[in-house]
Amino acid sequence: MFVAAMIGVLVTMLLALVAAVRGPTVYDRILAVNMFGTKTVLLIAVAGFLAGRPEFLDLALVYALVNFIGTIAVLKFSRFGNLGRDDRRSLL
Numbered sequence: 595m596f597v598a599a600m601i602g603v604l605v606t607m608l609l610a611l612v613a614a615v616r617g618p619t620v621y622d623r624i625l626a627v628n629m630f631g632t633k634t635v636l637l638i639a640v641a642g643f644l645a646g647r648p649e650f651l652d653l654a655l656v657y658a659l660v661n662f663i664g665t666i667a668v669l670k671f672s673r674f675g676n677l678g679r680d681d682r683r684s685l686l
Contacts, residue, residue, distance in 0.1 A: 600640050607633045620672050624665065631661035 607630055614626035635658045642650020671677055 603637050628665045
């Protein structure tokens with residue numbers, strides 16, 4: 595049963611990669627890469643369960659946090675062009 599779940603997650607990861615390549619806008623591509631990261635978290639969790647290694651859940655949680663922060667950083671960079679504060683606006 596869990597092997598079927600792993601295969602399903604791998605198929606959806608492949609579809610996410612296809613969506614990342616095909617996406618018409620940058621936001622569609624970022625969403626597809628975020629979905630790929632989420633599916634990676636699921637894959638790590640299922641692999642940890644199958645291997646009998648509960649510490650894989652800790653790794654999956656860390657990867658989920660890194661994926662979230664990375665997605666926010668890429669979205670901010672694509673929207674504003676930088677990750678820092680723009681001091682030129684405060685001078686006006």
